[in-house]
Amino acid sequence: SSTPAMKHTCKSASGRPTLLLPFLLPVLLVGGQGDGNAAMDNVVTERMAEESHRQDSAYLLIFIMLLTLTILTIWLFKHRRFRFLHETGLAMIYGLLVGVILRFGIHVPQSTSDVVLECAVNASPATLLVNVSGRFYEYTLKGEVSRGKDHQVQDDEMLRKVTFDPEVFFNILLPPIIFHAGYSLKRRHFFRNIGSILTYAFMGTVISSNLLVGQKIAGALNAFFVGQLGGDFFFTDCLFFGAIVSATDPVTVLAIFNELKVDVDLYALLFGESVLNDAVAIVLSSSIVAYQPTGDNSHSFEAMAVLKSFGIFLGVFSGSFALGMATGVMTALISFYFTKLRDFPLLETGLFFLMSWSTFLLAEACGMTGVVAVLFCGMTQAHYTYNNLSRDSQDRTKQLFELLNFLAENFIFSYMGLTLFSFQSHVFNPMFIIGAFLAVFLGRAANIYPLSFLLNLGRRNKIGMNFQHVMMFAGLRGAMTFALSIRDTATYARQMMFSTTLLIVFFTVWICGGGTTPMLSFMSIPVGVDSDQEHSVSN
Amino acid sequence: SSTPAMKHTCKSASGRPTLLLPFLLPVLLVGGQGDGNAAMDNVVTERMAEESHRQDSAYLLIFIMLLTLTILTIWLFKHRRFRFLHETGLAMIYGLLVGVILRFGIHVPQSTSDVVLECAVNASPATLLVNVSGRFYEYTLKGEVSRGKDHQVQDDEMLRKVTFDPEVFFNILLPPIIFHAGYSLKRRHFFRNIGSILTYAFMGTVISSNLLVGQKIAGALNAFFVGQLGGDFFFTDCLFFGAIVSATDPVTVLAIFNELKVDVDLYALLFGESVLNDAVAIVLSSSIVAYQPTGDNSHSFEAMAVLKSFGIFLGVFSGSFALGMATGVMTALISFYFTKLRDFPLLETGLFFLMSWSTFLLAEACGMTGVVAVLFCGMTQAHYTYNNLSRDSQDRTKQLFELLNFLAENFIFSYMGLTLFSFQSHVFNPMFIIGAFLAVFLGRAANIYPLSFLLNLGRRNKIGMNFQHVMMFAGLRGAMTFALSIRDTATYARQMMFSTTLLIVFFTVWICGGGTTPMLSFMSIPVGVDSDQEHSVSN
Secondary structure, three states: OOHHHHHHHHHHHHHHHHHOHHHHHHHHHHHHHHHHHHHHHHHHHHHHHHHHHHHHHHHHHHHHHHHHHHHHHHHHHHHHOOOOOOHHHHHHHHHHHHHHHHHHHOOOOOOOOOEEEEOOOOOOOOEEEEEEOOEEEEEEEEEEOOEOOOOOEOOOHHHHHOOOOHHHHHHHHHHHHHHHHHHOOOHHHHHHOHHHHHHHHHHHHHHHHHHHHHHHHHHHHHHHHHOOOOOOOOHHHHHHHHHHHHOOOHHHHHHHHOOOOOOHHHHHHHHHHHHHHHHHHHHHHHHHHHHOOOOOOOHHHHHHHHHHHHHHHHHHHHHHHHHHHHHHHHHHHHHHHOHHHHHOHHHHHHHHHHHHHHHHHHHHHOOOOHHHHHHHHHHHHHHHHHHHOOHHHHHHHHHHHHHHHHHHHHHHHHHHHHHHHHOOOOOOOHHHHHHHHHHHHHHHHHHHHHHHHHHHHHOOOOOOHHHHHHHHHOOOOOHHHHHHHHHOOOOHHHHHHHHHHHHHHHHHHHHHHHHHHHHHHHOOOOOOOOOOOOOOOOO | OOHHHHHHHHHHHHHHHHHOHHHHHHHHHHHHHHHHHHHHHHHHHHHHHHHHHHHHHHHHHHHHHHHHHHHHHHHHHHHHOOOOOOHHHHHHHHHHHHHHHHHHHOOOOOOOOOEEEEOOOOOOOOEEEEEEOOEEEEEEEEEEOOEOOOOOEOOOHHHHHOOOOHHHHHHHHHHHHHHHHHHOOOHHHHHHOHHHHHHHHHHHHHHHHHHHHHHHHHHHHHHHHHOOOOOOOOHHHHHHHHHHHHOOOHHHHHHHHOOOOOOHHHHHHHHHHHHHHHHHHHHHHHHHHHHOOOOOOOHHHHHHHHHHHHHHHHHHHHHHHHHHHHHHHHHHHHHHHOHHHHHOHHHHHHHHHHHHHHHHHHHHHOOOOHHHHHHHHHHHHHHHHHHHOOHHHHHHHHHHHHHHHHHHHHHHHHHHHHHHHHOOOOOOOHHHHHHHHHHHHHHHHHHHHHHHHHHHHHOOOOOOHHHHHHHHHOOOOOHHHHHHHHHOOOOHHHHHHHHHHHHHHHHHHHHHHHHHHHHHHHOOOOOOOOOOOOOOOOO
C-alpha cells in the first residue's frame, strides 16, 4: 500500500469527468452497473491503502526524528565534554520520552477493522487462508496478542504497530555492527588472547546460565509457595530466562568500550567473549534438539551429551570461522586479480559491502552463527582485501561501515528506550526482578573470578585483579538479550521476563555503561591508550 | 523468529542434563508434569522459529548474491566497453535467470501449516483476531491469494515469500535514488526549463492516461464482444491501467540517462517530467476522493473539478516544494551555526542523511509527494548545506548517496526480472498486450509532439524535432509502474495488467534503454558533453 499507488490508480478515475466523457458512454451501455460498484470498491480500498501508507511513513519518521535528535545531543555532549552519561544511555532516554508521548500523549481511535474469529484449529498455524464468500485471503500470524492480568485483549493499534521485528535486528542491524568491529579490530591482541576468550565464552556462559537458572528456580519455588508469580511459571521459563540473560552483549560492549581506547588486552577479552558467546549458544541449542526424545533417562546421556556438545561447538565455531575467512579471502582475490576494478570505486565498494553482508546471511542460512562468521570476515577483509582496494575505496568502506555501525547502534538503543512504554502489557514483579539482578551478578562473578584464576595458571601475562573487577562490572547485557526476550511475550511468564530483561538492560547501560569510565580510573586502568600501530584499519 | 534466539532459549534447556541435575529435583516435586509439556512446546516452537529464520536469511541472501553477480558483470561490461545492453537490462536478465531457477529448479515441499477457515465476515478485515481455545492470535491480511483461471489456490510458499513489498520500495529504495538525483543535478538547467517540465508533467500525463484509457476501452469493448478477456474486466480497470502505465518513471530515466551526460536541457526535460509526474498524480487522486459522492451529475461538476484540481495541484506541489526546501535550509542552518559539528564528520554525515530521509517520510505522512519533496531537498542540500560541510563530510555524503542509489537501482531492476517467473499467476493476453503497447506509444506521441509545438511558441531555445523524437522514444516506464501494478493482483483483470506491465517495462528497459545511445547518435545529439561547471555536487 502506498500513496503514489493510490494517486495513480485514481488519477484517471478522476480524469473521467473532466476529459473522459466520450469514453464513458459506450461503457455505460455495456456494464455500467457492476462497474460503478467496482469503482466504489476501488476508491474505498485505495483510500485504506493510502491511510496505512501514511501511517507507516509516520512511524518510520518517528524513529528517524529520534535518531536525529540523539545525534544532535551526542554532538552537544562531545562538544561540551560531558562524560557522566554515555551516548547509548542518552539514546535510551530519548526513546523513553518518545515512548511516553506515544503512550499517553497521542490518542489513536481504536480500529474497528478487527474481527474476532472463533475457530476450530487447536494450534495457531503460521498462515491462515480465510475463505470470504469464495475468495481466499491470506493472513499471516503476527503472534499472540499480549494480554494484561485481566485477560482482556488490548489493541492500541499504534503501539502494536511500533513493535520490533527481531528479523530486522538480526539480519539488518546486527551485521554492520559486528563487521565494523572486526574490520577495525586490533587483530594481534585478539588472537593473542583467543584461548582465554574462548574459555570465558564457552565455560563462562554455561556456568552463569546455570547459576541463573538456579537462582530463578529458588525464586520460582518461593513464588510458588507465596503464590506471587501466579500459577503459570514453569521450569522451562527459568531455563529460557537464564539463557537469554546469561550471555554478554557484543553490541553494548562495543558501544561503550570501542571509543574508550582502553587497554587492548582487556578490550580483546571483553569483546571477544561477548562475540563468541554466540557460537556457544548454537551448540547447546542443537544438543538439546538432538537429545529431546531421550530426555528422560538422564544418566546414560550426560557423558555423551557433553562430548557431543563439544563436538558440535567445534563444528559450528570452525565452520563459521572458515566461512568468514573464505568470503574475506574470496573478496581479496577478486580485488587482487580484477585490478581494473580499482577504476570504479563505486563498484568496488558495492562488491565489498555485499560480499561481507552475504557472509552473515550465508552462515545463518546454514544454521551456523552469522555473528562469528561476519566478525572473522571483517578481520580478513581488513587484513587482505583492504590493501588491494583503491585508496578511494579504502576510505569509502571505512566510512560506510562506520556510519552504518553508528546509526544501527543508536537506533537499537533508542528503540529499547521506546519499548518501555510502547509495550502494552508489562509485568513488573519486584521479587522476580530482585532475584534476576542477584542471579546476573552472582552468575557473572562465578564466571569471571574462578576462570580467571584457572587461566592465570597458564597465561604469561596474567589477568590482573583490576581487569577481573572491570570484566565483572562490565558484563553488559543489552540489545541481543532484548531482541531475544521481545520475540515471545505471549504468556504471563514471558511478559514478566521481558519487563525484567528491559530493566536489566537499562541498568547495565546506564549504571555500568555510565560508570565504566570512573570504574576504569578507580581501577587505575589507563584509558585513551593509542596502542602500537599495527597495520590495521582501526580508526 | 531468529536463530540466536532459538539458541539462547535452548542453551540452558540443554544445560539441564549436563549440569542442572541438582536444580531438577525440587522442580519435579512441584510441577514437573505441566512443565514437561511446556518444555516440549518450547522446543517445537523454537524449532519452527529457527527454520523460518533460516529461510528468511536464505531469501535475503539470494538477492544479495544477485546484486553481487550484477556488479561483477557491470564491471566487466564497463571494462570491455560493451554498450549494446544497459546495466539495468543486465540486472533484469540475472533476475530472470534466478527466477527460472527458483521456479523450476528448487522444489520446496508444500507447507502443511495452512488452514482454510470458512468465516462469516463478508469483507476481509485488515487484522484478524483468531480465538484459539481461549488465546487470541493476531493475523494480518497479506492480500488475496492470487488464483489461476482454474480458481484453485496456489501456494508455493517459497515463491510467495519472495514477493515485493511496495512499502519497501516506496519508503526505502526510492528516496535515496531521487535524493541523489537532486543532489547531483544541474540545477540551473532544471529551473531554466521548469515551465516546459511542468507542462509535460501535468498536461502530458493527463493526456496520455486518457488516451490510454480510450485505447483500453476499445480493447475491452472488443473483448466483451469477442469474450476474450473473460467477463470481469471493468471500466475502472481500464482507468487503473491507464493510470499506472501513463506516467514515465524517474528511476529508469535516471538509470539510463544519468551517466550518458546527454545534452543538459534534454536531460532536464526528461528527468523533470518523470519526477514531477508524481505531484500530478496526487492532484487527480484527491480530486476524485473529494468528488466521489457527487459522481453522477457530471455537468455541474466538470468546471469546478478542473479548477479545484488545479488548486490542489498548486497546493500539493508548492507544499512538497516548500517542505523539501525547508528541511534543506534547516540542515544548512544547523551545519552553519553548529560549526563545531565539523569536528565530527560521522555525526555530520549521519545528521545529513537522516534529515534528508525524513523529508521524504514527512511529505508522505502529510499526504504530499515525497518524491518531489526529497528532490528539492536534495537540490537545497547541494546548494547550501554542501558548502558548510567539512571536506570530509562532503566526500562522505556524495559517496554514501552514490552507493545507496547504485544498490537500490540494481536491486529494483534485478528484482523486476525475478518476478517474471516468481509471480505465480501470470495472465498473458496477446490482444490486451498489443493494445497496451499501441496505447502507450500513441499516448506518448499525443503527449510530446503537440505540447512541444505549443511550448516552442513560447520558448527562446526551441525544443528541436530530434529532442522530441528522443523524448518520444525515451518515455520510459519502469520501477514505479511495476511497484504500482504488483500492489494488487487479486482479480483476473489485475493479474492481466501486471503481466502486461511487466512486459512493457522489459521492453522499455531492453529496447528503449539499450537503444538510447544509438538513437541519440542517430539524432545527432552529442553524448558525454561535460556541461559548464556550475557550483554543484554533480559527479
